[in-house]
Amino acid sequence: MANPEHLALLKMGAVRWLEWRTHNGAVEPDLSEADLSGINLRGADLQGVNLKRVDLSHTKLIAANLSNAILNNANLQAADLVEVYLCNAELVDASLMQADLRDANLSGANLIGTDLRGTNFKRADLSGANLIGTDLREANLRGADLSEARLSRANLSEANLMAVNLSQADLSNATLYNAELLTAHLYQANLTKANLIQAHLGRAYASRANLSEADLSKADCSWANLSKANLQGANLSYAYLRGVNLSGANLQGANLQGAELGWANLHKANLQGATLPDGSIHR
Secondary structure: OOOHHHHHHHOOOHHHHHHHHHHOOOOOOEOOOOEOOOOEOOOOEOOOOEOOOOEOOOOEOOOOEOOOOEOOOOEOOOOEOOOOEOOOOEOOOOEOOOOEOOOOEOOOOEOOOOEOOOOEOOOOEOOOOEOOOOEOOOOEOOOOEOOOOEOOOOEOOOOEOOOOEOOOOEOOOOEOOOOEOOOOEOOOOEOOOOEOOOOEOOOOEOOOOEOOOOEOOOOEOOOOEOOOOEOOOOEOOOOEOOOOEOOOOEOOOOEOOOOEOOOOEOOOOEOOOOEOOOOOEOO
16 A cells, blocks of 8 residues: 555655755655556656556656666556656556557566557557567557567567567567558567568568468568578468568478468578468479
């Protein structure tokens, strides 16, 4: 439960709260389970604060500092978190559905199991964040930095991932059905067994990415760079691969039946045992 004194001080406003924290640096504030919904905490210093199970729905936290804060099971639905600092924060099983996190810094944050449906992460820094099993359906991640983020089993169906940085991210077993990945950066990303059915990967850079056993059926990969990518056993049936760079790629046992490969670069690609667009098996 929240410390009544700490809660009263916070509700006096960000300036009074900052003054108190400055003179009481050794005190660890406890605001757990508090109802802070709808109030204005713009610029508040909440770094390292215990905010477990707190209600921050519809709260204004613009440019607030929540680095290292504990927000497990917190309710941040529709909260205004533009330019907020959540570096290394704990957000396990929290709800940020429809929250606005444009230009926010969540590097190293733990968001495992968090509900992020429809959340706006445009240009946010999520590098190295733990997003295992998160629900990111229809989220806006355009221009966000997700390099080295852990996204295995995450649901990114119909999410906006245009121009996103997913280099060296772990997306194994993730669902990216009908996701927008135009011009996305996927260098050395792990997409093993990922669901990319009908995903839009036009002009994406996925050199050396691991797409083994991934499902890219009916995906649009036109003019994407998949050079030296691992597509062993991948399903590319009826995919649009016009102009795609597959030079040096491993397509062993891949299914390319019905795929459009006009202007594709297959120089030194390994097609052993692959099903070709006409249904024949490459020997």
